[in-house]
Amino acid sequence: MTSGAPVAVQPLPRGGLGRLVGRRLTNWTPAVVVLVATLAIWQEAIDLFHIKKFLLPQPWTIATTFWDERRELLSAGWLTFQEAFGGFAIGCGVAILVALALARWRRVGEALMPYAIAANAVPIIAFAPIADAWFSPFSKSSKMAIAAVLCFFPVLVNTLRGLTSVRPESLELMHSYAASQIEIFRRVRVPTALPFVFTALKIATVLSMIGAIVAQYFGGSFNDLGVLINSRSQTFAYKEAWAGIFVACLYGIAFYIAVAFVERLALRWQPSTSD
Protein backbone atom coordinates (compact mmCIF):
# COMPACT_ATOMS: atom_id res chain seq x y z
CA MET A 1 0.00 0.00 0.00
CA THR A 2 1.42 3.39 -0.93
CA SER A 3 -1.33 5.48 0.53
CA GLY A 4 0.59 6.35 3.67
CA ALA A 5 2.06 9.33 1.86
CA PRO A 6 1.31 12.51 3.78
CA VAL A 7 -1.09 14.77 1.95
CA ALA A 8 -1.36 18.46 2.73
CA VAL A 9 0.43 18.04 6.02
CA GLN A 10 1.78 21.15 7.61
CA PRO A 11 4.89 20.99 9.73
CA LEU A 12 4.23 20.30 13.35
CA PRO A 13 4.47 23.55 15.27
CA ARG A 14 6.80 23.39 18.21
CA GLY A 15 6.05 25.04 21.53
CA GLY A 16 8.26 27.82 22.80
CA LEU A 17 8.30 31.54 22.95
CA GLY A 18 8.32 32.12 19.20
CA ARG A 19 4.98 30.44 18.77
CA LEU A 20 3.53 31.98 21.91
CA VAL A 21 4.36 35.49 20.77
CA GLY A 22 2.75 34.34 17.59
CA ARG A 23 4.04 36.89 15.15
CA ARG A 24 7.48 37.53 13.84
CA LEU A 25 9.02 40.94 14.34
CA THR A 26 8.53 41.83 10.66
CA ASN A 27 4.79 41.29 11.08
CA TRP A 28 4.73 44.07 13.64
CA THR A 29 6.43 46.60 11.38
CA PRO A 30 3.27 47.97 9.70
CA ALA A 31 1.59 48.48 13.08
CA VAL A 32 4.62 50.33 14.45
CA VAL A 33 4.75 52.54 11.33
CA VAL A 34 1.07 53.43 11.79
CA LEU A 35 1.65 54.30 15.46
CA VAL A 36 4.65 56.54 14.76
CA ALA A 37 2.87 58.25 11.87
CA THR A 38 -0.26 58.90 13.95
CA LEU A 39 1.74 60.42 16.78
CA ALA A 40 3.76 62.58 14.36
CA ILE A 41 0.62 63.87 12.59
CA TRP A 42 -1.08 64.56 15.93
CA GLN A 43 2.00 66.39 17.19
CA GLU A 44 2.30 68.58 14.08
CA ALA A 45 -1.40 69.12 13.38
CA ILE A 46 -1.94 70.86 16.71
CA ASP A 47 0.69 73.49 15.83
CA LEU A 48 -0.43 73.68 12.23
CA PHE A 49 -4.14 74.23 12.88
CA HIS A 50 -3.65 76.23 16.09
CA ILE A 51 -5.67 73.81 18.19
CA LYS A 52 -5.86 74.97 21.82
CA LYS A 53 -3.23 72.91 23.59
CA PHE A 54 -5.09 72.64 26.86
CA LEU A 55 -8.01 70.94 25.04
CA LEU A 56 -5.86 68.48 23.13
CA PRO A 57 -2.27 68.36 24.33
CA GLN A 58 0.44 67.19 21.98
CA PRO A 59 1.64 63.61 22.49
CA TRP A 60 5.05 64.83 23.50
CA THR A 61 3.50 67.00 26.22
CA ILE A 62 1.46 64.05 27.48
CA ALA A 63 4.61 61.92 27.48
CA THR A 64 6.64 64.46 29.47
CA THR A 65 3.77 65.04 31.90
CA PHE A 66 3.52 61.29 32.40
CA TRP A 67 7.25 61.08 33.01
CA ASP A 68 7.25 63.95 35.52
CA GLU A 69 4.36 62.46 37.47
CA ARG A 70 5.04 58.81 36.75
CA ARG A 71 5.30 57.80 40.38
CA GLU A 72 1.87 59.16 41.34
CA LEU A 73 0.24 58.09 38.08
CA LEU A 74 1.58 54.56 38.04
CA SER A 75 0.66 53.92 41.66
CA ALA A 76 -2.83 55.31 40.96
CA GLY A 77 -3.00 53.03 37.93
CA TRP A 78 -1.87 50.07 40.02
CA LEU A 79 -4.57 50.73 42.60
CA THR A 80 -7.18 50.96 39.84
CA PHE A 81 -5.85 47.82 38.22
CA GLN A 82 -6.20 45.95 41.51
CA GLU A 83 -9.85 46.97 41.69
CA ALA A 84 -10.40 46.05 38.05
CA PHE A 85 -8.64 42.72 38.52
CA GLY A 86 -10.62 41.93 41.66
CA GLY A 87 -13.86 42.61 39.81
CA PHE A 88 -12.62 40.63 36.81
CA ALA A 89 -11.74 37.61 38.96
CA ILE A 90 -15.03 37.64 40.86
CA GLY A 91 -17.22 38.39 37.83
CA CYS A 92 -15.56 35.89 35.50
CA GLY A 93 -15.22 33.22 38.18
CA VAL A 94 -18.86 33.36 39.15
CA ALA A 95 -19.94 33.55 35.49
CA ILE A 96 -17.99 30.39 34.61
CA LEU A 97 -19.40 28.51 37.61
CA VAL A 98 -22.94 29.59 36.75
CA ALA A 99 -22.40 28.62 33.11
CA LEU A 100 -21.20 25.15 34.16
CA ALA A 101 -24.27 24.72 36.34
CA LEU A 102 -26.65 25.93 33.61
CA ALA A 103 -25.04 23.62 31.05
CA ARG A 104 -25.34 20.68 33.43
CA TRP A 105 -28.98 21.36 34.37
CA ARG A 106 -30.29 22.37 30.98
CA ARG A 107 -33.85 23.03 32.16
CA VAL A 108 -32.67 25.73 34.56
CA GLY A 109 -30.47 27.12 31.83
CA GLU A 110 -33.34 27.40 29.39
CA ALA A 111 -35.43 29.21 32.00
CA LEU A 112 -32.71 31.70 32.94
CA MET A 113 -30.97 32.31 29.63
CA PRO A 114 -33.41 34.92 28.22
CA TYR A 115 -32.91 36.99 31.36
CA ALA A 116 -29.15 36.65 31.22
CA ILE A 117 -29.20 37.91 27.64
CA ALA A 118 -31.57 40.75 28.57
CA ALA A 119 -29.38 41.66 31.57
CA ASN A 120 -26.40 41.67 29.23
CA ALA A 121 -28.06 44.55 27.37
CA VAL A 122 -28.53 46.64 30.52
CA PRO A 123 -26.05 49.54 30.68
CA ILE A 124 -24.63 48.36 33.96
CA ILE A 125 -22.37 51.38 34.19
CA ALA A 126 -25.51 53.37 35.05
CA PHE A 127 -25.46 51.66 38.44
CA ALA A 128 -22.05 53.08 39.31
CA PRO A 129 -23.35 55.96 41.50
CA ILE A 130 -25.67 53.57 43.32
CA ALA A 131 -22.91 51.02 43.89
CA ASP A 132 -20.99 53.75 45.66
CA ALA A 133 -23.96 54.10 47.99
CA TRP A 134 -24.21 50.34 48.59
CA PHE A 135 -20.60 50.08 49.58
CA SER A 136 -18.43 52.81 51.04
CA PRO A 137 -17.41 55.14 48.19
CA PHE A 138 -13.85 55.04 49.47
CA SER A 139 -13.67 51.25 49.54
CA LYS A 140 -12.48 49.07 46.72
CA SER A 141 -15.68 47.01 46.92
CA SER A 142 -17.91 49.42 45.01
CA LYS A 143 -15.50 49.53 42.06
CA MET A 144 -14.98 45.80 42.13
CA ALA A 145 -18.73 45.27 42.18
CA ILE A 146 -19.27 47.34 39.04
CA ALA A 147 -16.31 45.71 37.26
CA ALA A 148 -17.55 42.26 38.30
CA VAL A 149 -21.09 42.82 37.05
CA LEU A 150 -19.75 44.23 33.77
CA CYS A 151 -17.62 41.10 33.26
CA PHE A 152 -20.28 38.66 34.38
CA PHE A 153 -22.73 38.55 31.49
CA PRO A 154 -20.47 38.34 28.44
CA VAL A 155 -18.46 35.59 30.14
CA LEU A 156 -21.61 33.72 31.18
CA VAL A 157 -23.21 33.89 27.74
CA ASN A 158 -20.03 32.93 25.87
CA THR A 159 -19.08 30.11 28.23
CA LEU A 160 -22.55 28.64 28.07
CA ARG A 161 -22.54 28.86 24.28
CA GLY A 162 -19.17 27.11 24.24
CA LEU A 163 -20.30 24.35 26.60
CA THR A 164 -23.42 23.68 24.54
CA SER A 165 -21.87 23.95 21.07
CA VAL A 166 -20.72 20.33 21.13
CA ARG A 167 -21.86 18.50 18.01
CA PRO A 168 -24.38 15.69 18.44
CA GLU A 169 -22.01 13.14 16.87
CA SER A 170 -19.43 14.02 19.49
CA LEU A 171 -21.93 13.12 22.20
CA GLU A 172 -22.95 9.92 20.38
CA LEU A 173 -19.29 8.94 20.24
CA MET A 174 -18.89 9.48 23.98
CA HIS A 175 -22.11 7.55 24.66
CA SER A 176 -20.81 4.68 22.57
CA TYR A 177 -17.86 4.52 25.00
CA ALA A 178 -20.34 4.50 27.89
CA ALA A 179 -18.80 7.76 29.16
CA SER A 180 -20.44 9.36 32.18
CA GLN A 181 -21.79 12.93 32.17
CA ILE A 182 -18.77 14.09 34.17
CA GLU A 183 -16.38 12.50 31.69
CA ILE A 184 -18.23 14.13 28.79
CA PHE A 185 -17.92 17.47 30.57
CA ARG A 186 -14.26 17.07 31.32
CA ARG A 187 -13.13 15.63 28.02
CA VAL A 188 -15.47 17.25 25.51
CA ARG A 189 -17.57 20.15 26.77
CA VAL A 190 -14.87 22.04 28.65
CA PRO A 191 -12.19 21.84 25.92
CA THR A 192 -14.80 22.82 23.32
CA ALA A 193 -15.78 25.82 25.43
CA LEU A 194 -12.25 27.08 26.15
CA PRO A 195 -11.82 29.21 22.99
CA PHE A 196 -15.22 30.83 23.70
CA VAL A 197 -14.24 31.45 27.32
CA PHE A 198 -10.98 33.13 26.41
CA THR A 199 -12.65 35.37 23.87
CA ALA A 200 -14.99 36.51 26.64
CA LEU A 201 -12.15 36.88 29.15
CA LYS A 202 -10.30 39.20 26.79
CA ILE A 203 -13.43 41.35 26.43
CA ALA A 204 -13.78 41.26 30.21
CA THR A 205 -10.29 42.70 30.79
CA VAL A 206 -11.34 45.86 28.95
CA LEU A 207 -14.74 45.95 30.65
CA SER A 208 -13.23 45.58 34.12
CA MET A 209 -10.90 48.55 33.57
CA ILE A 210 -13.81 50.64 32.27
CA GLY A 211 -15.95 49.58 35.22
CA ALA A 212 -13.31 50.42 37.80
CA ILE A 213 -12.44 53.83 36.32
CA VAL A 214 -16.02 54.97 35.74
CA ALA A 215 -17.00 53.83 39.22
CA GLN A 216 -14.15 55.98 40.54
CA TYR A 217 -15.58 59.04 38.75
CA PHE A 218 -18.39 58.93 41.29
CA GLY A 219 -16.11 58.72 44.27
CA GLY A 220 -13.07 56.92 45.47
CA SER A 221 -9.85 57.42 47.33
CA PHE A 222 -7.63 60.23 46.07
CA ASN A 223 -5.05 57.76 44.81
CA ASP A 224 -7.50 56.26 42.30
CA LEU A 225 -6.85 56.86 38.63
CA GLY A 226 -10.49 57.72 37.88
CA VAL A 227 -10.58 60.24 40.70
CA LEU A 228 -7.32 61.71 39.46
CA ILE A 229 -8.51 62.02 35.83
CA ASN A 230 -11.84 63.47 36.97
CA SER A 231 -10.39 66.05 39.35
CA ARG A 232 -7.67 67.16 36.90
CA SER A 233 -10.29 67.66 34.17
CA GLN A 234 -12.41 69.77 36.49
CA THR A 235 -9.47 72.03 37.26
CA PHE A 236 -8.59 72.29 33.56
CA ALA A 237 -5.35 70.41 34.11
CA TYR A 238 -5.91 68.49 30.88
CA LYS A 239 -2.26 67.52 30.42
CA GLU A 240 -2.40 65.58 33.66
CA ALA A 241 -5.82 64.13 32.79
CA TRP A 242 -4.42 62.89 29.47
CA ALA A 243 -1.41 61.42 31.21
CA GLY A 244 -3.88 59.61 33.48
CA ILE A 245 -5.75 58.26 30.47
CA PHE A 246 -2.43 57.12 29.04
CA VAL A 247 -1.71 55.16 32.23
CA ALA A 248 -5.19 53.62 32.12
CA CYS A 249 -4.39 52.48 28.57
CA LEU A 250 -1.06 51.01 29.69
CA TYR A 251 -2.66 48.91 32.40
CA GLY A 252 -5.62 47.97 30.21
CA ILE A 253 -3.44 46.81 27.34
CA ALA A 254 -1.05 44.97 29.65
CA PHE A 255 -4.01 43.18 31.23
CA TYR A 256 -5.38 42.21 27.83
CA ILE A 257 -1.99 40.94 26.64
CA ALA A 258 -1.53 38.93 29.84
CA VAL A 259 -4.85 37.15 29.29
CA ALA A 260 -4.06 36.64 25.59
CA PHE A 261 -0.76 35.08 26.65
CA VAL A 262 -2.52 32.66 29.00
CA GLU A 263 -4.90 31.85 26.15
CA ARG A 264 -1.94 30.99 23.92
CA LEU A 265 -0.56 28.72 26.62
CA ALA A 266 -3.89 27.02 27.27
CA LEU A 267 -4.87 26.61 23.62
CA ARG A 268 -1.53 25.58 22.17
CA TRP A 269 -3.34 22.84 20.25
CA GLN A 270 -5.27 25.34 18.16
CA PRO A 271 -4.45 25.78 14.50
CA SER A 272 -2.51 29.04 14.49
CA THR A 273 -3.55 31.71 12.06
CA SER A 274 -0.13 33.30 12.01
CA ASP A 275 2.02 30.27 11.16
Next chain:
Amino acid sequence: MSVVDVSGVSKTFTGGTNALQGIELTIEPGEFVSLIGPSGCGKSTLLRIMGDLIEPSSGDVVVNGKTARRARIDRDYGIVFQDPVLYDWRTVAKNIALPLELAGWDRRRRAARIRDMLNLVELNGFADHHPWQLSGGMQQRVSIARALSFDPALLLMDEPFGALDEMTRERLNNQLLEIWARSGSTVVFVTHSIAEAVFLSTRVVIMSPRPGRISSVIPNDLPQPRTAATREEPRFFELVTQVRDALHLGADVDRQPEAAEARL
Protein backbone atom coordinates in the same frame (compact mmCIF):
# COMPACT_ATOMS: atom_id res chain seq x y z
CA MET B 1 -23.67 -17.25 18.66
CA SER B 2 -24.50 -14.38 16.33
CA VAL B 3 -22.99 -10.95 17.00
CA VAL B 4 -26.15 -9.03 16.24
CA ASP B 5 -29.70 -10.31 16.35
CA VAL B 6 -32.36 -7.78 15.41
CA SER B 7 -35.92 -9.06 15.66
CA GLY B 8 -39.16 -7.25 14.98
CA VAL B 9 -37.60 -3.83 15.36
CA SER B 10 -39.75 -0.80 14.51
CA LYS B 11 -39.07 2.85 15.15
CA THR B 12 -41.52 5.72 14.98
CA PHE B 13 -40.05 9.11 15.78
CA THR B 14 -42.01 11.68 17.73
CA GLY B 15 -43.85 13.50 14.97
CA GLY B 16 -45.00 10.25 13.44
CA THR B 17 -42.21 9.46 10.96
CA ASN B 18 -42.23 5.71 10.56
CA ALA B 19 -38.46 5.26 10.23
CA LEU B 20 -38.32 1.48 10.51
CA GLN B 21 -40.83 -1.33 10.46
CA GLY B 22 -40.46 -5.03 11.21
CA ILE B 23 -36.69 -5.31 10.83
CA GLU B 24 -35.27 -8.83 11.08
CA LEU B 25 -31.50 -9.19 10.71
CA THR B 26 -28.93 -11.60 12.09
CA ILE B 27 -25.22 -10.96 11.71
CA GLU B 28 -22.65 -13.70 12.32
CA PRO B 29 -19.12 -13.19 13.67
CA GLY B 30 -16.64 -11.97 11.07
CA GLU B 31 -19.30 -10.78 8.63
CA PHE B 32 -19.08 -7.49 6.79
CA VAL B 33 -22.66 -6.34 6.25
CA SER B 34 -23.54 -3.24 4.25
CA LEU B 35 -26.82 -1.40 4.68
CA ILE B 36 -27.71 0.43 1.49
CA GLY B 37 -30.76 2.37 0.41
CA PRO B 38 -32.05 5.79 -0.56
CA SER B 39 -32.27 8.69 1.91
CA GLY B 40 -34.98 8.15 4.48
CA CYS B 41 -34.84 4.34 4.40
CA GLY B 42 -33.71 4.28 8.03
CA LYS B 43 -30.29 2.68 7.53
CA SER B 44 -28.54 5.11 9.88
CA THR B 45 -31.37 4.74 12.38
CA LEU B 46 -30.98 0.95 12.27
CA LEU B 47 -27.23 1.30 12.85
CA ARG B 48 -27.86 3.56 15.85
CA ILE B 49 -30.44 1.17 17.27
CA MET B 50 -27.87 -1.65 17.09
CA GLY B 51 -25.47 0.62 18.98
CA ASP B 52 -28.05 1.69 21.60
CA LEU B 53 -27.77 5.34 20.56
CA ILE B 54 -31.47 5.29 19.66
CA GLU B 55 -34.09 3.16 21.35
CA PRO B 56 -36.45 1.15 19.13
CA SER B 57 -40.18 1.73 19.55
CA SER B 58 -40.67 -2.01 19.57
CA GLY B 59 -38.66 -5.18 19.00
CA ASP B 60 -35.40 -6.50 20.38
CA VAL B 61 -31.74 -6.08 19.63
CA VAL B 62 -29.32 -8.64 21.02
CA VAL B 63 -25.59 -7.96 20.70
CA ASN B 64 -23.22 -10.74 21.76
CA GLY B 65 -26.06 -12.37 23.65
CA LYS B 66 -26.77 -9.20 25.65
CA THR B 67 -29.16 -6.31 25.32
CA ALA B 68 -27.84 -3.44 23.19
CA ARG B 69 -27.62 -1.28 26.31
CA ARG B 70 -25.55 -3.85 28.19
CA ALA B 71 -23.32 -4.22 25.11
CA ARG B 72 -22.78 -0.47 24.97
CA ILE B 73 -21.91 -0.28 28.66
CA ASP B 74 -19.53 -3.25 28.18
CA ARG B 75 -17.95 -1.31 25.28
CA ASP B 76 -18.70 -4.05 22.79
CA TYR B 77 -18.72 -1.81 19.73
CA GLY B 78 -16.70 0.90 18.07
CA ILE B 79 -18.35 3.52 15.91
CA VAL B 80 -17.16 5.58 12.93
CA PHE B 81 -19.23 8.45 11.55
CA GLN B 82 -19.09 10.29 8.24
CA ASP B 83 -17.37 13.10 10.14
CA PRO B 84 -14.22 11.74 11.85
CA VAL B 85 -15.23 13.52 15.13
CA LEU B 86 -11.63 13.95 16.24
CA TYR B 87 -10.78 16.34 19.04
CA ASP B 88 -8.48 19.16 17.93
CA TRP B 89 -7.04 19.56 21.41
CA ARG B 90 -5.81 15.98 21.37
CA THR B 91 -2.97 14.65 19.26
CA VAL B 92 -3.58 11.71 16.93
CA ALA B 93 -2.22 9.35 19.58
CA LYS B 94 -4.41 10.85 22.31
CA ASN B 95 -7.48 10.71 20.06
CA ILE B 96 -6.89 7.00 19.51
CA ALA B 97 -6.38 6.56 23.25
CA LEU B 98 -9.65 8.27 24.25
CA PRO B 99 -11.75 5.09 24.60
CA LEU B 100 -8.81 3.39 26.34
CA GLU B 101 -8.63 6.22 28.90
CA LEU B 102 -12.36 5.91 29.50
CA ALA B 103 -11.97 2.16 29.96
CA GLY B 104 -9.24 2.79 32.55
CA TRP B 105 -6.23 1.31 30.73
CA ASP B 106 -2.92 2.26 32.29
CA ARG B 107 -0.42 4.42 30.46
CA ARG B 108 1.93 1.66 29.32
CA ARG B 109 -0.86 -0.49 27.92
CA ARG B 110 -2.29 2.54 26.14
CA ALA B 111 1.06 3.43 24.58
CA ALA B 112 1.54 -0.09 23.26
CA ARG B 113 -1.96 -0.17 21.79
CA ILE B 114 -1.54 3.26 20.17
CA ARG B 115 1.59 1.95 18.44
CA ASP B 116 -0.29 -1.09 17.15
CA MET B 117 -3.19 0.99 15.92
CA LEU B 118 -1.00 3.55 14.14
CA ASN B 119 0.63 0.58 12.44
CA LEU B 120 -2.71 -0.90 11.48
CA VAL B 121 -3.95 2.27 9.77
CA GLU B 122 -0.44 3.13 8.48
CA LEU B 123 -0.07 6.44 10.27
CA ASN B 124 3.28 5.81 11.94
CA GLY B 125 5.03 9.08 12.50
CA PHE B 126 1.81 11.05 12.90
CA ALA B 127 1.24 10.27 16.58
CA ASP B 128 2.04 13.80 17.74
CA HIS B 129 0.18 15.62 14.99
CA HIS B 130 -3.10 17.34 15.65
CA PRO B 131 -6.14 16.33 13.57
CA TRP B 132 -6.24 19.60 11.63
CA GLN B 133 -2.78 18.85 10.30
CA LEU B 134 -4.05 15.73 8.49
CA SER B 135 -5.97 15.27 5.25
CA GLY B 136 -9.58 14.10 5.36
CA GLY B 137 -8.65 10.52 4.49
CA MET B 138 -5.99 10.39 7.20
CA GLN B 139 -8.42 11.81 9.74
CA GLN B 140 -10.90 9.07 8.91
CA ARG B 141 -8.14 6.46 9.39
CA VAL B 142 -7.47 7.89 12.86
CA SER B 143 -11.18 7.59 13.54
CA ILE B 144 -11.11 3.92 12.48
CA ALA B 145 -8.03 3.28 14.63
CA ARG B 146 -9.84 4.82 17.59
CA ALA B 147 -12.91 2.66 16.99
CA LEU B 148 -10.80 -0.52 16.83
CA SER B 149 -8.40 0.39 19.63
CA PHE B 150 -10.29 -1.45 22.35
CA ASP B 151 -11.00 -4.58 20.28
CA PRO B 152 -14.75 -4.17 20.01
CA ALA B 153 -16.65 -7.20 18.81
CA LEU B 154 -18.66 -5.04 16.47
CA LEU B 155 -17.64 -2.09 14.29
CA LEU B 156 -20.49 0.25 13.29
CA MET B 157 -19.70 2.57 10.38
CA ASP B 158 -22.11 5.27 9.21
CA GLU B 159 -21.09 6.39 5.71
CA PRO B 160 -17.48 6.75 6.88
CA PHE B 161 -16.14 7.65 3.44
CA GLY B 162 -19.16 9.64 2.23
CA ALA B 163 -17.41 12.99 2.46
CA LEU B 164 -14.23 11.92 0.69
CA ASP B 165 -13.34 12.14 -2.98
CA GLU B 166 -13.70 9.03 -5.15
CA MET B 167 -9.99 8.15 -5.29
CA THR B 168 -9.46 8.49 -1.56
CA ARG B 169 -12.62 6.50 -0.98
CA GLU B 170 -11.45 3.57 -3.13
CA ARG B 171 -8.05 3.57 -1.46
CA LEU B 172 -9.62 3.58 2.00
CA ASN B 173 -11.97 0.79 0.93
CA ASN B 174 -8.93 -1.35 0.09
CA GLN B 175 -7.34 -0.48 3.42
CA LEU B 176 -10.52 -1.12 5.36
CA LEU B 177 -10.70 -4.66 3.98
CA GLU B 178 -7.10 -5.29 5.04
CA ILE B 179 -7.84 -3.92 8.50
CA TRP B 180 -10.99 -6.02 8.71
CA ALA B 181 -9.08 -9.17 7.68
CA ARG B 182 -6.38 -8.50 10.29
CA SER B 183 -8.64 -7.44 13.15
CA GLY B 184 -11.23 -10.13 12.60
CA SER B 185 -14.05 -7.87 13.75
CA THR B 186 -17.62 -7.86 12.56
CA VAL B 187 -18.62 -4.77 10.58
CA VAL B 188 -21.95 -3.10 9.87
CA PHE B 189 -21.43 -0.49 7.18
CA VAL B 190 -23.99 2.12 6.06
CA THR B 191 -23.41 3.52 2.59
CA HIS B 192 -24.98 5.30 -0.36
CA SER B 193 -22.57 3.80 -2.84
CA ILE B 194 -23.43 0.56 -4.65
CA ALA B 195 -19.81 -0.06 -5.71
CA GLU B 196 -18.59 0.43 -2.16
CA ALA B 197 -21.21 -1.95 -0.77
CA VAL B 198 -20.38 -4.65 -3.34
CA PHE B 199 -16.62 -4.28 -2.95
CA LEU B 200 -16.61 -4.42 0.84
CA SER B 201 -19.38 -6.67 2.05
CA THR B 202 -19.97 -10.33 2.56
CA ARG B 203 -23.67 -9.48 2.48
CA VAL B 204 -25.54 -6.47 1.10
CA VAL B 205 -28.76 -5.53 2.89
CA ILE B 206 -31.04 -3.43 0.70
CA MET B 207 -33.47 -1.09 2.40
CA SER B 208 -36.34 0.98 1.10
CA PRO B 209 -38.17 3.93 2.61
CA ARG B 210 -41.63 4.79 3.96
CA PRO B 211 -41.66 2.82 6.12
CA GLY B 212 -37.97 1.92 6.37
CA ARG B 213 -37.67 -1.83 5.81
CA ILE B 214 -35.33 -4.48 4.47
CA SER B 215 -36.42 -5.20 0.90
CA SER B 216 -33.80 -7.79 0.03
CA VAL B 217 -30.52 -9.32 1.12
CA ILE B 218 -27.85 -10.17 -1.45
CA PRO B 219 -25.04 -12.52 -0.39
CA ASN B 220 -21.74 -11.47 -1.90
CA ASP B 221 -19.59 -14.38 -3.13
CA LEU B 222 -16.68 -12.29 -4.45
CA PRO B 223 -13.57 -14.18 -3.28
CA GLN B 224 -11.38 -12.89 -0.47
CA PRO B 225 -8.95 -11.19 -0.24
CA ARG B 226 -10.36 -8.51 -2.50
CA THR B 227 -7.99 -6.07 -4.15
CA ALA B 228 -8.19 -3.18 -6.60
CA ALA B 229 -8.38 -5.83 -9.36
CA THR B 230 -11.63 -7.14 -7.88
CA ARG B 231 -13.35 -4.04 -9.23
CA GLU B 232 -12.53 -5.20 -12.78
CA GLU B 233 -14.04 -8.67 -12.47
CA PRO B 234 -17.25 -9.55 -14.34
CA ARG B 235 -18.76 -10.96 -11.13
CA PHE B 236 -18.26 -7.55 -9.48
CA PHE B 237 -20.31 -5.86 -12.22
CA GLU B 238 -22.99 -8.58 -12.05
CA LEU B 239 -23.38 -7.93 -8.34
CA VAL B 240 -23.45 -4.16 -8.86
CA THR B 241 -26.28 -4.63 -11.37
CA GLN B 242 -28.09 -6.99 -9.02
CA VAL B 243 -27.90 -4.48 -6.16
CA ARG B 244 -28.96 -1.61 -8.38
CA ASP B 245 -31.99 -3.56 -9.66
CA ALA B 246 -32.94 -4.51 -6.11
CA LEU B 247 -32.68 -0.89 -5.02
CA HIS B 248 -34.93 0.29 -7.79
CA LEU B 249 -37.51 -2.40 -7.15
CA GLY B 250 -37.51 -1.70 -3.46
CA ALA B 251 -37.80 2.05 -3.83
CA ASP B 252 -40.33 2.00 -6.69
CA VAL B 253 -38.62 4.58 -8.92
CA ASP B 254 -41.78 6.10 -10.35
CA ARG B 255 -43.04 7.35 -7.02
CA GLN B 256 -39.74 7.71 -5.20
CA PRO B 257 -37.35 9.81 -7.26
CA GLU B 258 -34.78 9.95 -4.44
CA ALA B 259 -33.83 6.36 -5.27
CA ALA B 260 -31.60 8.02 -7.84
CA GLU B 261 -29.47 9.23 -4.92
CA ALA B 262 -28.21 5.73 -4.36
CA ARG B 263 -25.52 5.98 -6.93
CA LEU B 264 -22.72 3.85 -8.24
